Amino acid sequence: xxxxxRCDSADTRVMVKSPVAGEWEMYVCNDCYYSWRSLxxxxxxxxxxxxxxxxxxxxxxxxxxxxx
Amino acid sequence: xxxxxxxxxxxxxxxxxxxxxxxxKEQVNPEPDIGTAGRAAANLKNGPAVFFENIRGYKTPVVxxxxxxxxxxxxxxxxxxDTPVKEQFEELNRRWDLFPVPPKxxxxxxxxxxxxxxDKDINLFDVLALYRINEQDGGSFISKASIISGDPSEPDNLxxxxxxxxxxxxxxxxxVGIQALAMHDIAVQLEQAERKNEKLPIAIxxxxxxxxxxxxxxxxxxxxxxxxxxxxxxxxxxxxxxPADTAPHLYVPAHCEVVLEGYIIPRVREVxxxxxxxxxxxxxxxxxxxxxxxxxxxxxNPIFENLYLGIPWTEIxxxxxxxxxxxxxxxxxxxxxxxxxxxxxxxxGMLAIVSTKVRYGGYGKGVxxxxxxxxxGMPYTKVVIVVDEFVDPFNLEQVMWAITTRVKPDKDxxxxxxxxxxxxxxxxxPPGIHTKMIIDATTPTxxxxxxxxxxxxxxxxxxxxxxxxxxxxLDNLK
Numbered sequence: 001x002x003x004x005x006r007c008d009s010a011d012t013r014v015m016v017k018s019p020v021a022g023e024w025e026m027y028v029c030n031d032c033y034y035s036w037r038s039l040x041x042x043x044x045x046x047x048x049x050x051x052x053x054x055x056x057x058x059x060x061x062x063x064x065x066x067x068x
Numbered sequence: 069x070x071x072x073x074x075x076x077x078x079x080x081x082x083x084x085x086x087x088x089x090x091x092x093k094e095q096v097n098p099e100p101d102i103g104t105a106g107r108a109a110a111n112l113k114n115g116p117a118v119f120f121e122n123i124r125g126y127k128t129p130v131v132x133x134x135x136x137x138x139x140x141x142x143x144x145x146x147x148x149x150d151t152p153v154k155e156q157f158e159e160l161n162r163r164w165d166l167f168p169v170p171p172k173x174x175x176x177x178x179x180x181x182x183x184x185x186x187d188k189d190i191n192l193f194d195v196l197a198l199y200r201i202n203e204q205d206g207g208s209f210i211s212k213a214s215i216i217s218g219d220p221s222e223p224d225n226l227x228x229x230x231x232x233x234x235x236x237x238x239x240x241x242x243x244v245g246i247q248a249l250a251m252h253d254i255a256v257q258l259e260q261a262e263r264k265n266e267k268l269p270i271a272i273x274x275x276x277x278x279x280x281x282x283x284x285x286x287x288x289x290x291x292x293x294x295x296x297x298x299x300x301x302x303x304x305x306x307x308x309x310x311p312a313d314t315a316p317h318l319y320v321p322a323h324c325e326v327v328l329e330g331y332i333i334p335r336v337r338e339v340x341x342x343x344x345x346x347x348x349x350x351x352x353x354x355x356x357x358x359x360x361x362x363x364x365x366x367x368x369n370p371i372f373e374n375l376y377l378g379i380p381w382t383e384i385x386x387x388x389x390x391x392x393x394x395x396x397x398x399x400x401x402x403x404x405x406x407x408x409x410x411x412x413x414x415x416x417g418m419l420a421i422v423s424t425k426v427r428y429g430g431y432g433k434g435v436x437x438x439x440x441x442x443x444x445g446m447p448y449t450k451v452v453i454v455v456d457e458f459v460d461p462f463n464l465e466q467v468m469w470a471i472t473t474r475v476k477p478d479k480d481x482x483x484x485x486x487x488x489x490x491x492x493x494x495x496x497x498p499p500g501i502h503t504k505m506i507i508d509a510t511t512p513t514x515x516x517x518x519x520x521x522x523x524x525x526x527x528x529x530x531x532x533x534x535x536x537x538x539x540x541x542l543d544n545l546k
Contacts (some may be wrong), residue, residue, distance in 0.1 A: 006206070006336075016193045016241050016324045018125030024190070026193075032353075033239050035207035040099055040200075048204055048342055049266045050353060059499075060337050060355045068263045 004029035070146030075323035098199035106376025169299025179310035190242035202344035214284035231294035243345035265329035269315035276324025287444035349378035389413035429516030
């Protein structure tokens with residue numbers, strides 16, 4: 001399995017295979033949820049690259065409220 | 069009585085008859101072909117809807133750019149396709165006042181969206197030909213859904229049921245991310261549910277009657293029901309809805325193409341984005357809400373209707389043009405009858421132009437403050453241009469004339485720092501905070517000091533007659 005094109009994680013998997021059999025597969029990263037199709041050659045711009053530390057510090061939308 | 073469409077399919081048939089829909093029969097790749105065609109269609113004058121019949125690896129079709137031109141917009145309203153924008157604005161204003169028109173609730177067996185049911189082994193890709201819209205998007209996005217959610221404290225109150233458009237990223241065969249910004253109605257409901265650590269049931273509806281999509285992206289009051297507005301915009305014909313299967317307090321459009329039922333998982337945020345957004349730039353990755361899909365209903369051979377977003381103008385700019393202008397106009401008019409029209413067509417109302425009579429000195433600025441305190445204007449609008457009542461705010465040449473000849477920058481331009489802003493606007497720093505600018509291009513009125521007397525040029529009395537003569541001479545040349 002290929003590494004994630006965005007966060008380089010090795011924890012990726014096949015998300016789905018084409019409804020018409022044998023045309024393509026789609027992959028997803030279990031760490032950053034980036035997904036791509038086997039027909040693509042994703043070139044993620046450096047400004048959109050992520051790593052585990054960055055993921056932890058991303059903005060939260062909307063904020064999680066306190067429990068009542 | 070204007071033409072009313074029962075569903076998306078009837079509207080697509082009309083677009084095709086009117087030469088405003090093209091079919092791509094050859095096989096295309098999901099990426100980059102569909103997104104690219106959406107950009108291309110928007111580049112054409114009066115660009116058509118584009119229907120893809122054969123997408124590699126999928127069994128179902130896609131249609132895009134359905135709202136993507138003024139011709140399509142006029143046809144949505146049942147008007148001739150060459151109707152000028154200002155006339156469409158005026159017709160929308162007339163129908164708006166028919167609100168509320170209660171919807172008609174159909175039993176399940178009469179609702180076409182229930183033709184097929186999937187309640188196990190959910191796989192969105194079997195039903196929808198999902199694809200990446202812009203190259204740097206973090207995955208496949210659903211950009212044109214109408215999402216239905218209820219108020220947890222009053223689930224049966226239809227007025228507080230929300231029908232809204234929020235971007236959706238496909239994360240798995242049965243799981244999607246959703247963007248619920250704090251300023252949006254769904255965030256109010258989500259907060260109530262999350263405070264109790266409860267799931268918020270939602271229904272994601274796709275392939276809707278074009279007026280449902282139009283109203284789902286219209287900023288109306290929290291306790292105003294969007295379906296009652298659809299009935300009003302159908303010139304008084306009630307809109308047909310039916311209960312969702314798994315959350316019967318939620319009502320979905322009876323004849324939409326696909327309904328994805330599920331719930332927002334409480335107190336969970338995962339990576340979502342980037343996504344190419346309506347300001348013409350990507351919004352980066354954030355931690356956002358997650359939805360579990362548990363149940364799907366769909367019509368036979370479901371059509372996936374989706375929308376391209378790019379540097380304006382693209383389809384979304386046509387969709388969010390007059391539906392932003394009309395509610396702002398109505399909200400101003402309630403307390404300021406002098407207001408004549410509002411053009412808030414630019415980037416979802418981030419710039420708005422208001423024409424108004426000026427009752428007394430400083431009135432133009434007062435109108436701007438009023439707009440900046442409406443529910444939509446407060447976060448979204450950052451530039452307000454106010455012009456006299458004889459200036460058509462939809463005619464940008466006239467607006468530029470008003471600015472060039474009426475504005476004394478040191479007194480007519482006001483800058484107000486540290487106000488609410490639209491977080492997706494790349495110039496909003498920090499995201500969600502912005503500076504407002506008011507340009508008062510109205511004619512000075514007492515007690516403001518009139519520093520120079522002005523005599524406007526008049527239109528010669530026989531101008532219309534001469535227009536006819538010149539048009540006739542032009543016709544003779546053909």
